[in-house]
Amino acid sequence: MSEPASIQHLLALRAQGFRMTPQRVAILRVLDECGCHLSPSEIHQRAGEMIPNLTETTVYRNLDFLAQQGLVLIAHVGSGRIVYESAAHHHHHLYCRHCGFSVDINHEELAPLYKHIQDKTGFILDTSHVTFFGVCPQCANKENTKEN
């Protein structure tokens, strides 16, 4: 079995003068293998098992770098901290701002909008992470009954 796609992608970055350091590879691998959201400190912890004295600073820097390069996605969870996930997973999130319940939204749902915005602005849009906020059905019910 060869390297996962993300690592291949990382290799490609060498052509642009970027380097493939063990720290960078480890961070990417952690996100790949998890396939879920991870906070910087969680990533630091897991990647630290492969890279003995990995620094938090380095983790932050690389998450930034990998996000810029499109290899990882930034997910704005709730109204708080930022978490990251491998770009292999193309979906978005919808959060209830009352109870925190979340729903995945497939990227296909956004495709028409993306096309529209691209045509209109000339930007090439990342398929990266978008987070929507709202009120879930249960909480909406509670609000209504309270008001009536």
Place this chain on the structure above:
Amino acid sequence: MSEPASIQHLLALRAQGFRMTPQRVAILRVLDECGCHLSPSEIHQRAGEMIPNLTETTVYRNLDFLAQQGLVLIAHVGSGRIVYESAAHHHHHLYCRHCGFSVDINHEELAPLYKHIQDKTGFILDTSHVTFFGVCPQCANKENTKEN
């Protein structure tokens, strides 16, 4: 001239047991008057002129609260810090992840998508802030010329 709409909104929250403190009013007023993005520390600075010994902690707490109540919007700028803006301004952002250039997107552009998601998930979506990331035309050109 009566109070701005946001303050009226805040008054309405009293019915739910929340309180209208001078700190809260000041923070909301700062965002209203600015009409633009402000970081928590900028907000603290400006609101601090009205409320002598206003704490950073209080600013953070109230921004959180006001965002939850839908009175202010959270805007995720670039891949970094969170900034806030008054909910009076209903637009979204598209950022170039290379140069940071940004474009406003009117909420109307998102309306069809919002309807679609609401129908499908049963959520009631906030009109609050959504940020898209992409590559602006200039940067896209640079990338292409580099590759060829």
Place this chain on the structure above:
DNA sequence: AGTACTATTGTTATTTTTCACAATAAGGAC
């Protein structure tokens, strides 16, 4: 293999953001 270049790392210090808890003050009832 050895060298040079420079992207990237670790270090140290600083800033930003959150937390826990006692003190305060907003709002309702009298």
Place this chain on the structure above:
DNA sequence: GTCCTTATTGTGAAAAATAACAATAGTACT
């Protein structure tokens, strides 16, 4: 106005995130 309840504040301390800079180590070249 006074009293009561408790949401909200400030305080002090911790955790998370960023910045500057010298040391390290990928990468391309020979």
